[in-house]
Amino acid sequence: MSDPTQPRDPAGVLAARHDAGVTAWSELARAAAQESLRRQVLAAGEAVVAAVTSGRTLLVAGNGGSAAIASHVAAEMLGRCVQDRAPLPAVSLAESTSSVTAIANDYGFEQVLARGVRAHGREGDVLLAMSTSGASPNVLAALQVARERGLVTVLMTGARGAGLGELADHLLVVPSEETPRIQELHMLWAHAWCEAVDEVMQELP
Numbered sequence: 001m002s003d004p005t006q007p008r009d010p011a012g013v014l015a016a017r018h019d020a021g022v023t024a025w026s027e028l029a030r031a032a033a034q035e036s037l038r039r040q041v042l043a044a045g046e047a048v049v050a051a052v053t054s055g056r057t058l059l060v061a062g063n064g065g066s067a068a069i070a071s072h073v074a075a076e077m078l079g080r081c082v083q084d085r086a087p088l089p090a091v092s093l094a095e096s097t098s099s100v101t102a103i104a105n106d107y108g109f110e111q112v113l114a115r116g117v118r119a120h121g122r123e124g125d126v127l128l129a130m131s132t133s134g135a136s137p138n139v140l141a142a143l144q145v146a147r148e149r150g151l152v153t154v155l156m157t158g159a160r161g162a163g164l165g166e167l168a169d170h171l172l173v174v175p176s177e178e179t180p181r182i183q184e185l186h187m188l189w190a191h192a193w194c195e196a197v198d199e200v201m202q203e204l205p
Contacts, residue, residue: 021180021181024176024178024181025181025184028174028175028176028181028185031175031176032174032175032185032188037172037173037175040170040171040172041172041189041192043170044154044170044172044189045189045192045193045196047126047152047154047169047170048126048128048152048154048193048197049193049196049197049200051124051125051126051152052077052088052089052090052126052197053088053197053200053201053204055089056089056122056124056125056126057089057090057091057120057121057122057125057126058073058074058077058088058089058090058091058125058126058128059090059091059093059116059117059120059121059125059126059127059128059146059151060073060074060090060091060092060093060127060128060129060130061092061093061094061113061116061117061127061128061129061130061138061139061142062094062129062130062131062136062139063094063131063136063138063139065132065179065183066130066131066132066183066186067092067094069130069183069186069187069190070092070093070094070095070128070130071092071094071095072187072190073090073092073128073190073194074090074091074092074095075092076090076190076191076194076197077089077090077194077197078090080198081191081194081195081197081198082195082198083198083199083201083202085197085198085201085202086201088197088201091116091120093112093113093116093117093120093142094112094113099112099116100112103115109137109138110137110138110141111138111141112138113129113138113139113141113142114138114141114142114144114145116142117142117145117146117149117151118145118149121145121146121149121151122149122150122151123149123150123151124150124151124152125151125152126151126152126153126154127142127143127146127151127152127153127154128154128156128190129142129143129146129153129154129155129156129168130155130156130157130183130186131155131156131157131161132157132158132161132174132179132182132183133157133158133160133161134155134157134158134160134161134162134163134164135160135161139155140167143155143167143168144167147167147168147169152169152170153167153168153169153170154168154169154170154172155167155168155170155171155172156172156174156186156189157171157172157173157174157182158173158174158176158177158178158179158182159173159174159175159176159177160177161173172189174186
């Protein structure tokens with residue numbers, strides 16, 4: 001029997017977490033390959049690719065790790081993912097520390113993303129929003145403003161956000177309640193779209 005007063009072996013903890021992650025991913029990969037979810041991801045991706053390759057702006061929003069993914073996706077559009085092409089308009093709405101803290105201080109944290117949508121979003125643009133829980137008030141507020149302004153809306157979430165279909169044109173639910181696994185699949189989907197954008201842009205004049 002292990003002694004609870006002694007620290008756990010780091011190597012053992014690491015091995016356990018690694019193996020648990022690999023097992024979770026193998027199960028998640030099978031779930032993600034199911035045709036119903038695949039169709040939803042492709043439909044959302046087609047909307048994103050069509051918008052950005054025709055000159056529309058992609059707005060990306062999330063908190064914490066999802067904000068990091070948002071920044072990553074916007075960078076892929078401004079730079080490139082895998083193939084060289086012209087830069088495309090994209091904005092990560094939580095990118096500016098000054099803006100986020102000023103808006104949170106003056107208007108409340110729930111408005112930090114919504115005001116970005118009001119400032120940058122135009123009809124026909126796309127808001128890609130991410131909330132692993134589906135319960136982030138500032139993300140939901142941004143989606144509401146985006147729909148009011150005629151943007152195409154995509155919400156990536158986890159199993160707890162499965163009932164939010166009325167909030168977005170495209171609701172993509174990772175069948176998991178584990179935040180790391182949810183964010184990893186969000187990144188996979190976004191990378192697939194970014195790679196598709198690169199390929200489509202090769203064929204445009």
